[in-house]
Amino acid sequence: MPSKTSKKVEKAQADNTAEESFYASPLYDFLYPFKPVGSQWLPEYIIILFAVIIRCAIGLGPYSGQSVKPMHGDFEAQRHWLEITQHLPISQWYYFDLEYWGLDYPPLTAYHSYILGKLGSLINPDWFALNVSRGLESNDLKTYMRFTVILSEVIFYIPAVVYFTKWVGRHRGLSPVGQFIAAAAILFQPALMLIDHGHFQYNCVMLGFTVYAINSLMDEFYAPAAACFVLSICFKQMALYYSPIFFAYLLGRCVFKTGIRFPRFLSIAMATIATFLVMYIPLYIMGSGSQNVLQSVHRIFPFARGIFEDKVANFWCVTNIFVKYKQLFTQQQLQLYSLLATALGFLPAVVLVLLYPKKHLVPFALAACSMSFFLFSFQVHEKTILVPLLPITLLYTSTNWDVLSLVSWINNVGLFTLWPLLKKDGLALQYCVCFAFCNWLIGNFSFVTPTFLPKFLTPGPSVSSVDSNYRRRSLLPKSIIWKLIIVGSYISMGAIHVLDMFVAPPLNYPDLWVILNCTLGFGCFMLFWLWNYYKLFSLAGQSLQQL
């Protein structure tokens, strides 16, 4: 006799929606025992603690530029900022020895560095002694720096994500455990873990502020949303990739949704301006007037640099193989073209959000917009993929099998494009482990069923009462074309890794494997971007329930 739940599951399978996100995945299996009403408070702490534990474990590995003299890498840059902000007056922050990791992020990064630097100096002032501490490397310093990232993430990123999943779960009627499963899937996103805690950066702060802004949009707190988003921009200018959508959504909410709301518009504008002022006034007052502010803006937007640096999986870098832009056009022309291409890329999403400022469209629209920045804009780094990956990963709160599949796929592609960077940092072990682990956790290896391996090696769910007849499947969408594309891309990724590991590239193309990596990444990002647009438009007339 099929029980009630299994009937529900069958129906869900027929509708191509999972009954719960990541049904029958190991993550589901781990959190299932906490399903009874009395235990629902526990999984929240458990997933957060395990997320922090795995970040600590990743942090045991090397960081970027470890013992690479004389410039080191991002770790040294961050340490250097902790050093200069606490020893120099604000007026010098953006001027001091620009050749050696001059500060090139907005003021909130500087304030953040200042606090962390002061805190670190309480423990050991030698770590951040002015000029003397350059290139300092010690285990305790590394531990402290790793700790600051974890602290920032625990304060800014993790609560925001958990709140978001709870909000979506509540409004879509997911079970509490289902909400935490989605939260865990988002928190265990490998790319962010590896860049922040392996390579070493503080992206989690910027992304966390953005999620706080999204949460405020969901709760219809518009002025706080604007303020949070400004804080995000003031931490790292990369958050500007989201700005057209935030602008359009807030404007749409003031103008199109329920008639013109002038007070709301005013409060949003005031909040935006006030936050910017608060962020920049210290530079103005304690620095040397407007000169200092302009210098900081100049440092943040380095238009003097080329259209792309290193190798990155975007349009300009990949098509540069065939068209040598740098020889054909001047810097100014290229800036104009990239601006036009980017604007063309995000315009449909902006127009749509302006006309239909609906909550469930926000992640899709943010993904479309930031992805078009990543693909077409000027001076993109490979790490910037984290910016589009954030709204995409937030879609793990969906229960639509197609959405889940494509999101997990594009997360894998994003991680794959980070491989050259992580390899250079000596994080190959961490990369492989996280790649496998995060996919296994959300059930991407569930295809390894007794058909392939003896039964005792694939015993399936241990504690969750998943029906034994339930065919576990990996995250692959329904359409056969997408299946082919995704499986094909995975096979090519594997092939590129094998080439990279065992075959030396030809002498006249020493970067061949990296270029292959970028080309594959670019192709997948383009396809995903198009699918995302399709999804955005087809969901425009629908509601949150169809997410």
Added chain:
Amino acid sequence: MKSGRQLNKQEQLAAMGTRRFSLWNFWIASLVLKILLIPDYFSTDFDVHRNWLAITHNLPLRQWYYEATSQWTLDYPPFFAYFEWFLSQFVPGTVKQDGCLEIVDKGQFGWSTLVFQRSTVILSEILLFVVLQVFINTSSVTERTQSFVIASSIVLSPAFLIVDHIHFQYNGFLFAILIASIVAAKRGKYLWCATFYSVALCFKHIFLYLAPCYFVFLLRAYCLNFQDFKFKSYKDLIFIVKWRHLFQLGSIVIGVFALCFGPFVKDLPQVLTRLFPFSRGLTHAYWAPNFWALYSFLDKILTVVMLKLPYVHQFTSKFIQPPLIPSTIDEIKQRIAQNNNGTKGLVQDVFFVILPQITPKLTFALTAFYQVLAVIPVLFDPSYKRFIGSLTLCGLASYLFGWHVHEKAIMLAIVPFSFLVACDRRLLTSYMLLAASGYVSLFPLLYENQDFLLKCLYTLVWCMIYFYALRKTTFLSSSVERRVFFLDRLSMIYIYLLLPLVLGVQFLDMMKWRYPLFQKFEFVSLMSYSVYCSLGIIGSWAGLSWLYNFDEPLWE
């Protein structure tokens, strides 16, 4: 209404049937963490085991226990040496070139040796998962949930993570053999129980602490038969003994030992001196949180008090005669001076200023006394539950009163206790005390700052999950009303206070360079760990002993 509830129960049972209770997912998840921990800190034990690999690989068998180039001589029983020899057969070429198999004073090795040895720990630990999976699969359907909770609590235990995968040892693999003997005892397969136990003993002689319990249990349960016993004359005593069983058992145990020590039969004295180095001090490099930690703490306090307030000494010496305490204040000062320039640094011995000195004989007498107390009930009632209970108490007694105890030996008590705790809710308080204070007492093993967050958070999340899961799944017996709620609350407060202890000690360590006052009290951090944790462990021991000896419904 009633039928609906019945149906619900049926559904629940059906759902239980589809659950497989496999540890597979836990293995993969913990494997990920273990691999990420490869670059982490490792202790000198890493070089110890590397040296043993080198010794067993390069030298003929008879010289294994004579080799002394490095200070890390082979001091585990021969089975472990064979195991190291076996592992050394699989050392790849690159690892050999890395210096893994060199017999040198101090090992020179790099990344590949690290990866090789860490992976041998990870692979050998699979045995633990297999044994516990067998334990789950052979337990009856009604207690399968409990078995699963117990098994997963052991495989994910912070002790194995800290001691094996960071500090570096092979405890997971060794305890797997011990657990196999426990599982065999549960299923009534006494010969297997004896075999596994003697094999475990031949791998690591620390399991000798549990020997009295095994001896009495196997003797009583397998070799003696009181059922149709009627005393007519002393001749009848012969029929109590099942001679066939006794011979089977004896030949198995002797066979295992022969296999183990046979090749070393001519060098047996040398092997034994290596295995039992009595020259070491009372406490290990730092104070394991046992009874002696409290004892030396009391000594320290008394020293300070008597020096500051001499009339305390006058007062006490009225009751206690001079051989037991120093006769004058001058003698106290003399003893302190002797302690400072004397043997302290050399043999890591503890010298008591006020209280009487502790000899190995005394510790053995105390350990034996409490072990006999724990074993006597098994003599009357050789049930599995009693056996596990006395095993736990034997482990605890040896830990609390033993000579030169390692803090790692706490696993000897925690592992058997895990099997016991599911039987009754009343044991839970005692178990939680032991687990929390035992795992926290392992923290000083990882003194590097980079592990601080990891060890704390892992232990915290383990305690959260398993204290909760055990509370939900342990059987409620009829005697549950007789719990003493005050003590339950007190022990919960004790467990919560571990958190400020750990944080405070870490804060002290971080700030000690800044304030000279802290530097003066550098020993305070280790002392507070051992004193506080020993309180918890002694409390747990007292609670368990009470229930073991005076609570009859629990053991029915």
